[in-house]
Amino acid sequence: MPQSVRFSYEFDTDIGLYGFPILPVTLFYKDRHIIVNGLVDSGAMVNVLPYSIGVALGAKWEDQPVLDRLGGNLSSAEVRALTLQGYNAQLVADKTFPLGFAWADTDNTRLIFGQINFFHQFTICFFRADNYFEITSR
Amino acid sequence: MLRSITLQLTDETLNRAQEIANQSGKTLEETLAGWIDRTAASPVLEHIMLSDEEPVLSPNIEYALHSPVGGEKTAQQLWEYLQQSDLTDDYPPKVSS
Numbered sequence: 177m178p179q180s181v182r183f184s185y186e187f188d189t190d191i192g193l194y195g196f197p198i199l200p201v202t203l204f205y206k207d208r209h210i211i212v213n214g215l216v217d218s219g220a221m222v223n224v225l226p227y228s229i230g231v232a233l234g235a236k237w238e239d240q241p242v243l244d245r246l247g248g249n250l251s252s253a254e255v256r257a258l259t260l261q262g263y264n265a266q267l268v269a270d271k272t273f274p275l276g277f278a279w280a281d282t283d284n285t286r287l288i289f290g291q292i293n294f295f296h297q298f299t300i301c302f303f304r305a306d307n308y309f310e311i312t313s314r
Numbered sequence: 315m316l317r318s319i320t321l322q323l324t325d326e327t328l329n330r331a332q333e334i335a336n337q338s339g340k341t342l343e344e345t346l347a348g349w350i351d352r353t354a355a356s357p358v359l360e361h362i363m364l365s366d367e368e369p370v371l372s373p374n375i376e377y378a379l380h381s382p383v384g385g386e387k388t389a390q391q392l393w394e395y396l397q398q399s400d401l402t403d404d405y406p407p408k409v410s411s
Contacts, residue, residue, distance in 0.1 A: 221385035247384030257395040274401035
């Protein structure tokens with residue numbers, strides 16, 4: 177039976193409060209990898225990848241299929257589909273998990289783990305008042 | 315079988331029903347009967363226990379939620395892209411030093 181893993185809300189020293197549910201994940205693309213901290217966001221329809229992270233992983237913008245634009249602070253950004261592999265030893269010890277991203281042409285966004293497809297692969301419970309959230313692999 | 319009953323309604327409800335009846339070309343009675351029929355047919359209704367103040371949700375029942383607005387089409391496109399992609403999940407991937 178899958179085990180739930182508990183993560184603490186990130187403490188924001190600027191405001192003196194536990195601010196956001198942040199998850200560290202290693203992203204793999206071909207022969208490169210990078211460690212990122214992503215916002216686990218149940219209100220986001222898709223995973224979102226800032227432009228510079230995709231570039232750092234060696235992805236070629238012009239090779240990726242174009243998606244419709246997103247809303248909010250990304251409404252003016254072009255987005256393209258990019259599939260990466262994610263890894264977090266606490267979540268899944270022995271294998272990576274696929275992550276489809278809306279790769280934005282801007283860094284004016286956090287890296288976001290959203291409904292498609294992060295929430296399709298994990299069961300996530302938020303205990304905001306107690307400053308932690310739990311993730312269970314399916 | 316249709317049966318006739320007497321209802322006691324507030325002026326607000328009665329005025330609203332009359333307004334809808336006028337717009338739809340139905341009688342006041344037909345409009346009210348339609349409202350009741352549609353509400354009674356809802357599968358969720360039997361699981362909502364009405365208190366004096368507000369409805370209470372019952373456990374083990376799936377209620378519909380309104381999804382956040384925005385990004386649905388993008389999400390659909392991304393989902394279709396994922397279905398077509400090779401999503402091998404072997405670990406560790408080949409990584410250069």
